[in-house]
Amino acid sequence: MRALVSALVLLGTLLFVPAALAEDTPAGADTTTQAGETPAEERAAQFVGVTGPDAESVPGGTLLLAAYAIVWVLLFLFLVRMRRLQSQTAEELERLSAQIRESEGR
């Protein structure tokens, strides 16, 4: 469960930091290109970031596969964690039983 909590905290951090950085960007920072330049000249002179739907097209199949993989992997990790918790409890119970037998034998 610590891994889950860490993942959630990391996710929160990853979400908050870009938003905070975006707010620090100076207002009025102009990203428009100078008129009259060809695309090749523009590329050579400056790099302009794009956001939103103008960004590169992401294949939907890959995103779908990633989403379903995340569900199964997280469920599997949760089951592994429960199994480990039960093993620890069983070991502890065995150790306590041995202690009780030892104290009663005295």
Added chain:
Amino acid sequence: MSRPRQSGSTTLWSLVLFTTLALFAVTLYLIFVVAPVEKQMGIVQKIFYFHVPSAYAMYLGFGASALGSAVYLIKRDAKWDALAVAGAEVGTLFCVIVLLTGPLWARKAWGVWWTWDPRLTTTLLAGMIFAAYLALRSMGDAGEVEKRFASGLALFGLIDLPLIHYSVQRWRGVHPTVITGKGGGLESEMYWALGLSFVAFTGLAALLIWTRASAERQREETARLRFELMHR
């Protein structure tokens, strides 16, 4: 995985397990074979069939945690505390699933991984509240004070659940509203896939909460035995 001791419970547990597995098999068939590809978003919309039921399973987990906490505060019975811990863990698991699958869908549908939409923000808030609950409970063997404080935190987290649900209607964000009736609805094959997925996720959430609560009760019992042995 820990199973309930009684044979009747074990039979019921096995029945729920096999029914859930069968339901998941049929659900996956309906999602990928029967349900059509959505016209505007394409194949990525099929994330919807696991994303929405995961959010519902998150409600079940956090709801169970709040219920267990409330009854524990009244009765001080350890079995209700075990239900609260189990519900918080399972709810957080499904919350992480929702918060990871949602952005993958949003990237294609909205062009961004994340936006501070009311529903997304309130869901993240619920995840953080119950993550705090689990962090509190993971600090060694919790005493009575820690348990009571954690119970209060779970009840505080409960307040956020209706906010998540009604945020779309109240503050109108960009989140889809096809089920709540404000959108254009779903085609019948889509309804079937989603409906069965809801039932499968209900079975899965119930199994996980049941099993985790059982393991937590055994862990508590072991801790009690250890304490008694130390003070003999």
